[in-house]
Amino acid sequence: MYETYRTSMSKKKYNPTESELEILxxxxxxxxxxxxxxxEVLEQVKDTGYTTTLKIMQIMTEKGLLERNTANRTHIYKPLLSKEKIQEKFLDKMLNGLFKGSENRLIMGALDQKELSPKDIDEIKEYLRQFEK
Amino acid sequence: MYETYRTSMSKKKYNPTESELEILxxxxxxxxxxxxxxxEVLEQVKDTGYTTTLKIMQIMTEKGLLERNTANRTHIYKPLLSKEKIQEKFLDKMLNGLFKGSENRLIMGALDQKELSPKDIDEIKEYLRQFEK
DNA sequence: AATATAATACGAAGATTTTCGTATTGCAAA
DNA sequence: TTTGCAATACGAAAATCTTCGTATTATATT
Structure with missing residues (x-):
């Protein structure tokens, strides 16, 4: 009933592609x-066909990114990796790649680009405290 | 002497690929x-051939990512986009994509992953001040 | 029951990126 | 000058990702 092909991808850390990320x-x-x-959500943002979305989701299942319930004719999909996990992975990639050596530029850049709420600011300040010595 | 093919890519914001990013x-x-x-730097990190690197750098020049001085037999390459510009672009993508709605998770995640120096911390704290109303 | 609708499966074409082999040529060393 | 090495040019294969058309089948509608 539940499918999740993971043949030969067990350990290999898998990097979702651009399209896969949108679906995730x-x-x-x-x-x-x-x-x-x-x-239906996707096509509001992107000009794409139904079978294209289907195909990608099928491939994602093969890759172990999704799991699907095939009990009924209309399959139901579920992500296998948490958003947090993937966020961490990408962040890690940035910090060890593009931003290596200028990590705090990433932080300040993020502060610049987004209007953070006072609550966010406080949260960050509070968070910062744990790093002081 | 200086080459920079930019035919038909003038306005199109160009996204460097994985390999291009490494070279940049x-x-x-x-x-x-x-x-x-x-x-020589690349092959320490990655198993790759010389002509592969050459080819990619040639393509990058065509795309307008690099400029090369062909005065001598051995060409000399130079990036045309600043690191800061590209960093900003990627950061923007993250904030409007994966981290949309949880922007401060990006900031806190970055604080977690990297051991920031006390100097960095101070810098960030100082930087934060400007956002408090 | 017959027909229409909607879903999946799947192969193959397209597009992009990456890799590599080979040809050609400049330059330095013998 | 001849030989050999190092560099570029370039085409094409390989690999990966994306898109799409068509066939098949289950379900709903009449």
Whole structure:
């Protein structure tokens, strides 16, 4: 009933592609969804066909990024990796790549670009405290 | 003497690929370099052939990512986009993509992952001040 | 029951990126 | 000058990612 091909990808850390990431974000948001549901959100942002979305989600399942319930004719998909996990992975890549040696530029850049709420600011200040000596 | 093909890519914001990014980072570091020099750094990290590096750098020049001085037989390459510009672009992508809605998780994640020096911390604290109303 | 609708499966074409082999040529050393 | 090495040019294969058309089948509608 539940499928999750993971043949030969067990350990290999898998990097979602651009398209896969878009789909993951929709699934994280919804928790669980059918291809149709994902596609309806996707096509508002991107000009793409239904079978394209389907195909990518099928491939993602093969890769072990998604799991699907095939009990009914209309399959229901669920992400296998948490948003937090993937965020961490990408962040790590940035810090050890593009921002290596200028890590705090990433932090300040983020502070610049986003209007953070006073609450966010406080949260960050509080968070900073733990690093002082 | 100086080449920079920019045919038909004038406005199109160009996204460096994974491999291109690796090369850019070496060039930002060195300021200017030959293919050989770039390749010698690259192959310490990655199993790759000389002509592969050459080819990619040639393509990058066509794309307008690099400029090369062909006065001598051994060409000298230089990045055309600043590290800061690209950093900003990627950061922007993260904030509007993966981290949309949880922007401060990016900041806190960055604080976690890197051991920031006390100097960095102070800098960030100082920087934060400007956002408090 | 017949027909229409909607879903999956799947192969293959397209597009992009990456890798590599080979040809050509400049330059230095013998 | 001849030989050998190092550099570029370039095409094409390989690999990966994306898109799409078509076939098949389950479910709903009439």
């Amino acid at each position: 974000q929709i699934l994280w948001d919804k928790g669980t969804a059918t291809v149709r549901e994902v596609h | 980072q070496i060039l930002w570091d060195k300021g200017t370099a030959t293919v050989r020099e770039v390749h």
